[in-house]
Amino acid sequence: MVNHRGSSLMKNVSTSKSISRKQSPRAIALYIFFFFALSIIFFVFNAGNIEEEQFSPISVQITDEELWAPPSSRGLRPCAHPTRKYIGSHRSDRYLTVNCNGGLNQMRTGISDMVAVAHIMNATLVIPKLDKQSFWQDSSAFSDIFDEHHFITTLQPDVRIVKELPKELEHVPRARKHFTSWSSMGYYKEMIRLWDEYQVIHVVKSDSRLANNDLPLDIQRLRCRAMYRALHFNPLIERLGKELVDRLRTRSGKYIALHLRYEKDMLAFTGCTSGLTDAESEELRIMRENTKHWKVKDINPTEQRKGGFCPLTPKEVGIFLRAIGYPPSTLIYVASGEIYGGEARLSEIKSYFPNLVFKETLATKEELNAFVNHATQSAALDYIVSLESDVFVPSYSGNMAQAIEGHRRFLGHRKTISPDRKGLVKLFDELEEGKIRISSFSELVWQMHRNRKGAPRKRKGPSPGAKGKERFRTEESFYENPYHECICSPKGV
Structure with a gap:
């Protein structure tokens, strides 16, 4: 029995070798193609899994809630209401006109600052004129972007606001002022002396007119009321x-x-070129060079990126x-x-x-x-x-x-x-x-x-x-x- 099984096994092996020798080159090619196709499918399937695993932080369990x-x-909450010591607006025949500069949010913060400045100087604020010369060349007026009526009525207890300068004051001499950036309460108290000579003060730029810190609490809260409650779209x-x-x-x-x-203007302004072509980098350099109010012309893109400025x-x-x-x-x-x-x-x-x-x-x-x-x-x-x-x-x-x-x-x-x-x-x-x-x-x-x-x-x-x-x-x-x-x-x- 043993010899019989052994002889059968040898016979099968011999037959297998015979079949193997008789396989055509075409069959061998088909086998190779089949195994190659399976390898590709296996690789693609696992590559997807690798992609998922690559960005799954190890040892950090991230829940949907996180x-x-x-x-x-x-337990903190908004608190933009005035304090008990706050003194609201008084009717004033002194007027503040404003030219806002920059894009939407630069104008929003500038308007909020000028609301506070008008309150400090006891002035009537004329609805600000918006920037039409910036990168976007937008011709929108205040009422095209903001709810003008809501703005005026919401701030009525704080500052008198009018849509236009009274006609009798349209051609009177104005004090044209570049108020100093990041100024304190004391600075604007000094500027009140301008009312001795002028009935209208024109503010050329509105952005960053007030300091970030060390201002009276009621002035800071007025800025918040203007920014978050009055400036609705x-x-x-x-x-x-x-x-x-x-x-x-x-x-x-x-x-x-x-x-x-x-965006093009931001990349040109910061001088950041990582991932850009040589032609794109040169286009941005020329734009920066030709923009007059951008003071820094020669920028090292590598240092900008390493410093986190891009x-x-x-x-x-x-x-x-x-x-x-x-x-x-x-x-x-x-x-x-x-x-x-x-x-x-x-x-x-x-x-x-x-x-x-x-x-x-x-x-x-x-x-x-x-x-x-x-x-x-x-x-x-x-x-x-x-x-x-x-x-x-x-x-x-x-x-x-x-x-x-x-x-x-x-x-x-x-x-x-x-x-x-x-x-x-x-x-x-x-x-x-x-x-x-x-x-x-x-x-x-x-x-x-x-x-x-x-x-x-x-x-x-x-x-x-x-x-x-x-x-x-x-x-x-x-x-x-x-x-x-x-x-x-x-x-x-």
Whole structure:
């Protein structure tokens, strides 16, 4: 029996070898092709798994609540009401006219400052004229963007506001003033002497006219009343903005608003060229060189990026948000102007988050017709959608990012993730050079931003070593974080 089984086995082996020798080259090629196809399928399947694993932080358990829930407000609440010592407005025959400068949020903060200045100087404020010479060349008037009636009536107890200068004063001599930036209460008390010679003072620029700190509590709260309660948008803008929010909620329930400040003017201004072609870099250099009011012309792009002074690129934003833990299915609303590099550059973030939407994809063409050639009004739509988002993420700490972060803090510390650009650039480079693994990168990013999610904190003071005007310039903006004056404990004044 043993010999029989052995002989059978040998027979089978012999037969197998015979068959093998008889296989044609075509059959062998088919076998090779079959195994090669299986290998590709196996690789593609596992590559998808690797992509998921790459941005899943090891040893950090991220819950849905951690991704979406706002930070604890620690019982703090908005408190923009006047104190008992506050003295409201008095009717005044002295007038303050104002030219606002900059984009939407630079004008918003400037208007709020001028409300406070008019109160300090006991002046009647004429509805400000908006900037029509900025990068966007927007011809919008105040009433095209803001609810003029609401603005006037809301601030009536604080400052008398009129739509126009009285006709009898249109041609009288005016004091034309460039009020000093980041000025104190005392400075404007001194400026009251101008009323001895003039009935009208014209303010050439409105931005940063008041200091961030060391102002009386009632002046700070007046700034908050102007910014957060009086400066409502035009009803047309408010309606469409809220409709866009509803459409986002219908799609996904939760969404991130991403202020992607990767626009031509910002890249030219900062001198940031990472990821750009030589032709694009040269185009931005020429733009910077030809813009008269941009003082710094020669900028080292590498040093700018290492110092954290550059907006994150679309690709960097995608990597960052995946490392934080947001899944590819996350709905992201992009609040921005035209992205430099167009669809080619946007595809870099879409490879991480394909569920990317813009107001142009949420609203109909007919709904947006009123905003054509009015970039400031269009930016107001982005403001509303960003303010109401579950999470707000700015790729750069510009005027809009600061204004929205401050507004979200005022409304109860809604979640705002502020990227540590300097720290992230170092990690991006180490990842690119193979010095750290993706899993380590994700955990490092998570830890780096654990305390950068919009929780209550004190306003930051000036940079160490800063002196003179530079000291005021480097302070955190009051409108970025109005704590503690306008955010109080339940026992606050």
